[in-house]
Amino acid sequence: MDSHNIDNMTLEDAIDFFKDNVDALVLVDGKVNKYKSIIRKGIFNKLLKPTGEYNELIEKLWYHLSKSSDNVSEKYKVFIPTSGHFSGKYARRVSVKIEETLCVIQVSIYPLNGDEKYLFVLDELDDRQSVDESLTTEKVKSFQNTYLFSMYIDLEKDSINSISVTELSDDIINQELKFSQWRLMIVNAINTDYQAQFMEWTEPEYLKNNFAPGKTASFDCLMMNLEGKEIWVKLIFSRVQTTIPDDYRFVYMVQDINETTLDLIETMNRYEDLASKDPLTQIYNHGRMETEIKNAINKFVEEHIPVSLMIMDIDFFKHVNDNYGHAVGDLTLKRFANIVTDYFDDNNGVVGRWGGEEFVAVCCGAGRERALEMAEEIRQKVSFETFANVGNITCSVGVTTVIDGDDFEKAYRRMDNALYEAKSSGRNCVRIS
Numbered sequence: 001m002d003s004h005n006i007d008n009m010t011l012e013d014a015i016d017f018f019k020d021n022v023d024a025l026v027l028v029d030g031k032v033n034k035y036k037s038i039i040r041k042g043i044f045n046k047l048l049k050p051t052g053e054y055n056e057l058i059e060k061l062w063y064h065l066s067k068s069s070d071n072v073s074e075k076y077k078v079f080i081p082t083s084g085h086f087s088g089k090y091a092r093r094v095s096v097k098i099e100e101t102l103c104v105i106q107v108s109i110y111p112l113n114g115d116e117k118y119l120f121v122l123d124e125l126d127d128r129q130s131v132d133e134s135l136t137t138e139k140v141k142s143f144q145n146t147y148l149f150s151m152y153i154d155l156e157k158d159s160i161n162s163i164s165v166t167e168l169s170d171d172i173i174n175q176e177l178k179f180s181q182w183r184l185m186i187v188n189a190i191n192t193d194y195q196a197q198f199m200e201w202t203e204p205e206y207l208k209n210n211f212a213p214g215k216t217a218s219f220d221c222l223m224m225n226l227e228g229k230e231i232w233v234k235l236i237f238s239r240v241q242t243t244i245p246d247d248y249r250f251v252y253m254v255q256d257i258n259e260t261t262l263d264l265i266e267t268m269n270r271y272e273d274l275a276s277k278d279p280l281t282q283i284y285n286h287g288r289m290e291t292e293i294k295n296a297i298n299k300f301v302e303e304h305i306p307v308s309l310m311i312m313d314i315d316f317f318k319h320v321n322d323n324y325g326h327a328v329g330d331l332t333l334k335r336f337a338n339i340v341t342d343y344f345d346d347n348n349g350v351v352g353r354w355g356g357e358e359f360v361a362v363c364c365g366a367g368r369e370r371a372l373e374m375a376e377e378i379r380q381k382v383s384f385e386t387f388a389n390v391g392n393i394t395c396s397v398g399v400t401t402v403i404d405g406d407d408f409e410k411a412y413r414r415m416d417n418a419l420y421e422a423k424s425s426g427r428n429c430v431r432i433s
Contacts, residue, residue, distance in 0.1 A: 023123045028054050030084055030116030043098050043124055057120075058084045061094050061107060065167055065226060072168075073228035075189045085176035086111055086118060093125070094169065148225065148233065148254045153179050155204045155248035167226045179204075191230060194221035201237060208248055214241035220257065232261035280330060281337035284352030289360045292350050293408055296362045300402045307402040308363045308371030309411055311419045312340065312378065315394045315427040317357035328389045333357065335387055336395075343378050360415075368401045368432065375399050375430040383428065394428035401432075 024044035028035045035057050037048045047060060058080050063072045090109040095102055108121040151163040158180050163173040183202040190198045197219060200206055211217070216238040223233045234257045240249040276288040284292065293309060300307045314320075314336060321329040337353065344351045344361050351361040363371055375397040382395045398419025402411055418433035425431065 022121060024048060024120070026057070026120040026122065027112075028057070028084075028116075028118040028120060030054055030118070035120075043101075043103050044122060046098050047096065054084055055080050060096065061105070062168060062173070064096070070227060072226045073189075073224055075224055075228075076226055078185050078188070079175065079177070082177045082181075083173070083175055085116065086174060087176075090174060092169075092174075148256050150251065150253040153250040153252055155179065155207060155250070156246070158204075165226075189224040191222035191224075194219075194223075197221070198235070201235070204248075207237065207239070207250060211237065211239040211250070213239055213247075215239050220261065223254070225256075231256065231258035233257060278337075278353040281334055281353050283337050283341055283359075284350065286352070286354055289350075289352035289354060289362070290408070292352070292362045293360070293411065296364055297402055297406055297408065297411060299364060300406075305364055306367040306370075308366045308368070308374075308399060309402070309415045310361050310363070310371065310375050310397055310399045311354065311415050312359045312361070312395050312397050313419055313423065314357040315396055315423075317393075320390055320393070324389050332387050332390055332393065335385070336382065336393075339382060339385060340378060343374075343381060347374055349374070371399050371401060372430060372432055375432075379428065379430055396422040396427045397430045398422055399430060399432040 019039065022039060023041045024037065024047075025039040026035050026037050026048065033054045034051065035048075035054050036051050037044075040048050040050075048057070059072075059077065062083060063077060063080055064070060065072070086109050088111065090107075092107050094105050094107060096105055097103070104125040106123045106125055110119040110121070111117070112119055148167060149163075149165050151160050153160055158178045160175070160177060160179050160182055163175050165173055183199070187195050187198055198221065201219070216236065218234050218236040220232060220234050222230045223235075225231050234255040236251075236253040236255060238251045238253075240247070240251065242249070276284055278285040296307045296309075299305055314332070317329070317332070320332055333353075336357075337351075337359070340351050340359055340361065343349075344363070347363070348365055349361050349363040351359060354360045363374060366374060379395060379397055383392065385392070387393055396419060398415050398417070398421070400411055400414040400418055414433040418431045421433070422429050422431040
């Protein structure tokens with residue numbers, strides 16, 4: 001432009017200059033979902049086609065992860081058709097990866113006469129420094145960037161605006177969409193276990209009746225992020241505080257709490273594990289096995305799946321403690337626990353320490369004959385094993401199969417009676433009741 005004297009420049013000169021310097025000029029007809037490239041230079045020869053689908057152009061420009069070529073999950077692409085409507089002039093800077101090169105593009109949009117017809121002016125910007133930073137620096141964790149999504153809701157107008165999706169861009173997203181449409185589309189990204197609660201909380205009448213001006217509430221759920229991975233998020237709803245009673249405007253935000261929630265779940269599982277396991281043998285304790293028995297009986301009642309129970313008692317275990325000491329007795333209990341755990345893990349059973357030298361197993365899917373086979377197999381397995389310091393030991397096994405009308409007390413009593421019969425019969429044997 002330095003070669004021109006601006007005092008002598010005409011409109012034609014300016015248009016010629018524009019044609020020589022603009023990188024891409026695209027005509028769009030949103031009604032028929034079509035675009036036509038008038039000018040394509042440099043990177044835009046690869047980004048644009050001579051003609052193509054308008055939705056495809058919108059996807060290339062906005063619907064990828066910020067500063068990445070990674071595609072957005074299919075469940076979020078449903079919003080693409082509603083992102084290409086512009087009521088006035090619009091400008092935005094986007095980052096697009098073209099053949100492994102991250103390019104910064106300035107997008108300027110001018111509505112033309114006629115519904116949904118636009119002129120797109122695209123220019124590549126020289127922004128190497130920010131590109132280098134985006135490729136070499138991880139996103140800094142902060143309170144602010146834990147918010148993945150935010151928007152304003154006006155229930156009376158059934159509208160949403162000021163949409164911000166941090167995974168797509170730092171800018172406000174253009175979106176021509178009603179709130180009633182949005183909630184029916186975004187629910188598909190919510191884990192099915194939480195969809196009913198999401199639909200209840202986003203129902204306009206629920207929001208009006210349960211949120212006083214200034215009230216904020218939230219709930220945690222699993223939600224698919226733009227990469228298609230389910231993460232834990234906090235959905236936050238806050239009614240804007242005004243003096244007008246019928247002013248039903250809300251702020252809605254989605255906060256990424258995945259890392260802290262997974263840490264919490266891990267901690268809770270660890271404490272649950274401690275509460276459920278016998279400290280010596282590290283297998284389930286009495287309380288947990290009682291729960292397993294009750295659950296198995298319920299499974300039998302509801303699904304008619306055969307269930308058998310067995311109780312195993314180490315024969316003459318008092319002699320082990322008396323002759324070798326309690327330290328050897330503890331080692332014997334641990335070894336016995338390992339043997340029965342390995343066996344029942346391979347045979348669809350759950351086993352735990354009932355107390356002292358008694359161990360209980362729950363066998364789902366095992367009827368009377370199979371339960372007897374399993375009990376005999378475990379009896380033989382124990383008798384063939386050599387225990388440190390002690391040598392060979394044996395066990396007695398009582399078995400019962402859950403029947404109609406059983407509850408925990410009835411089934412346990414039969415199992416215990418079978419064990420008593422096995423011990424009364426000389427031990428090292430199996431009996432069923």
